Amino acid sequence: MNWKLTAVASAMAIVASVGGASAAGSLNIYNWGDYTSPELIKKFEQKYDVKVTVTDYDSNDTALAKVRAGGHGFDIVVPSANYVPIWVKEGLLLEARPDQMSNFKNVDERWVNVPWDPGRHYSVPWQWGLTGIGVNKKVYGGDINTSAIFLDPPKELVGKINVAPEMNDVLFATIKYFGGNWCTSDKEVLKKVRDKLVEAKPKWLAMDYSVTEKLPAGDYAGVYYWNGAIMRSRLKNPDIAFGYPKEGFPFFMDSVTILKDAKNVENAKLFMNFIMEPENAALISSFAKYANGIKGSAEFLPPEMKTAPELSVPAQFEKAGEFLTACPPEVSQLYTRIWTDVNK
């Protein structure tokens, strides 16, 4: 039993040594997993002599639940657009006034007066993207700028489709497909939505996240998924093409916010200002492969991103895109019911 005792003792020693590194110059970032450029963090640490800790989450709801419970110790969190108003309403965010910071002039006008944070009193753009269509052109050569790719799939694609396992993104596209408005509670539209999804699901292969692996490899031939991932797939396999559903597709944007109970508010503000610098914003994008909202960052991007058709929406489809907003509770309850029905 001695080896076990030694193991316990050494484990305890390690436990004691880990943890509790809250020096004066520190910053705790709570962000989506695999989303924060290590280079960006290193640069910030060196410039301001601040020790940065990054912790991951994998869904908006997890992040919200954790921060709401308290005692989390985070300073910065990066919620999606539709969640920012919830965070504000629940009184979790600090009104940090990034719009008065020196680098705010670099923010693209398009992203200043956004519906979830008019005038940007709370949040700074991190990255944005959209959910669209990716198709292997060798398998299907028809029109791919439509949600019909996954809702009424052409026979070449049946059984080879992957759909993002995201309730809101899928319902958004389907509601738009029937001409409804997002957050509608119109029973007639919703009935069509449910019936269509129930009918379409057997024609899908999966609802999974592994698109950058399986779309280029040929396991999937059509996907409804995030543009950054489809761009990565195309870089691995040039047969992949990107389509913008003309019936309507959702934009997303994740924004950097400071928590009301943050312990390192000054460092957090420094970080906000820091990422509005074009060169730094480019670091974010080149790591995670989505567009940022900062003017002048393009010239610092790797060449394959500058010209990527997935990252710049053509004018003709601009109107079809819309931000996913947070629906009223009674509506989102309806949506959950539909989703459960579809996945039973």
Next chain:
Amino acid sequence: MARARFDVRSQPGFGTIALFTFVVLYLPIITLVAYAFNASESLTAWGGFSLHWFGEAARNTAVQDAAWRSLVIALSAASVATVAATMAAIATTRTAPYRGLGFKYAFINLPLMVPEIVTAVALLIVFARVKVWTGYSGLGYLILAHTAFCIPFAYLPIRARLEGMDEALERAAADLYAPPWQVFRRVTLPLLRPGIIAGFMLAFVISLDDVVISEFVKSGGQDTLPTYMLGQMRREITPEVNAIAAAFLALSVVLVTIFFFINRKKT
């Protein structure tokens, strides 16, 4: 005399099934290790031999910290859980039924039955309060939570071992005036050893696997390997994780070898 050559221990086909089981257990692991040496960034398409991903893993301090943290938590939680479970198993077996026995049994196994997300959400709420009161936000919370759900995994094999274990030896030792602690150390514990090892190993791997509870209980900078990977799952998983897994496996093989030699010396 035909009986003498006949091995009573062997059962027809059991060896074959056991072999098959080991193949099943190791096949995915072999592919996993093989792809750690993949030159391309794919988990499925072979792009030639390379040590690239080991280099990546060696440079990525976030993932190393996470792997290390997982190991520390698993070792601590499994050790505490095994000790507590052994004591509890001794207290709940080989006894005439007494009041509260069934209750204890159900109670100890309860963590098995609570869906992970429920424990996770509830612990989040409870621990958050404690974190605010005490100001302590170290690994202790994760270890406590892991210990709790490890207990039934350690308890059940140990109990299965104890059940029906002959008490005569212990009674004989006690009759020879061995103090209870000596009886336990010299008689009960060695007899229990296979159960304890099985229980400890189970608890250890169960703790290494946990995602949901860790995700909710962890404080800042406390990502474990599974929660780190959960974050990666949405985007892209590269053979870097295979390289880390391969390193873990190498470590475990070294441990097994040491263990083997220690054991050999004893007998």
Next chain:
Amino acid sequence: MASAADVARQEEGRKIRSRWLLSAPALVIVFIAAIGPLLVMLAYSFMTKGDYGDVKPAFSLDGWFSVLFQRDMFDDTLSLADAHLSIVWRSVRLSVITTFATLVLGFPTAYFIATRPRNTREVWVFLVTIPFWTNLLIRTFAMQQVIRNEGILNSLLIWLGIIREPLQIMYTDWAILFGMVYVYLPLMVLPLYASLEKLDFRLIEAGYDLYAGRLAVLRRIILPLVKPGIVAGSILVFIPSLGAYVIPRVLGGGKNLMLGNLIELQFGSGRNWPLGAALSITLMVLVMVAMLFYVRNAARSGGGHG
């Protein structure tokens, strides 16, 4: 003078007290980190759901009501929540098959290990657990390598000439099943080993001496003796498979929810914590009843043989 009976009673009382003391650490830890949270959840299941997750402190039976019934979204009629029922049924079915399959594979394996020379047995136990040093997510991805269309299994079957076209295993219930059997196998092997290891082979010899056939020996002597191990292993496999979350998501392609995923949905984007809490408690009560029944039954039939 205390009578002999008094002494015996005192002795008995002392024993019981020490038994409570011995089990105290386990009970306390479980209480803090499992029972406590459960009570919180029980309370939550009777509250009103918050607008964006969480709960409001107002009494409501909505959570419990929605476990079994639903008001139709479109014509407002009341009906059984068939979505929930079919998810429960899928989970139970897959978990029962998983338990059975791990038993069929695990019993001979544990038996094999228990009949190795004494000093190598623990090494074999280690060998069973080594694949599990890599965490569940990586293991599930590795499993994918084996069962995908261009994977090892299909290539092997084609090479052997058993099939011509690759079988679509990924993203079906079969994939979930394979994954669960693979992942939960050690949970069956180890408890079985722990109880097989102490098997007295003289009993088996005696059986053969009495001209019992191999099957009879297995059925009448070995199985009853290792019943505690089988019970422990089945519990350890069945219950976690019921709540499996990662495997259905990765191997099943996330198309068909299992109970674990359904409950997770309520605490996540479904934002209905009371329903999630009520579903979990329902699941637990079902499991507990099944377990009590199983343990009682096993104990009774085990006693009959032993």
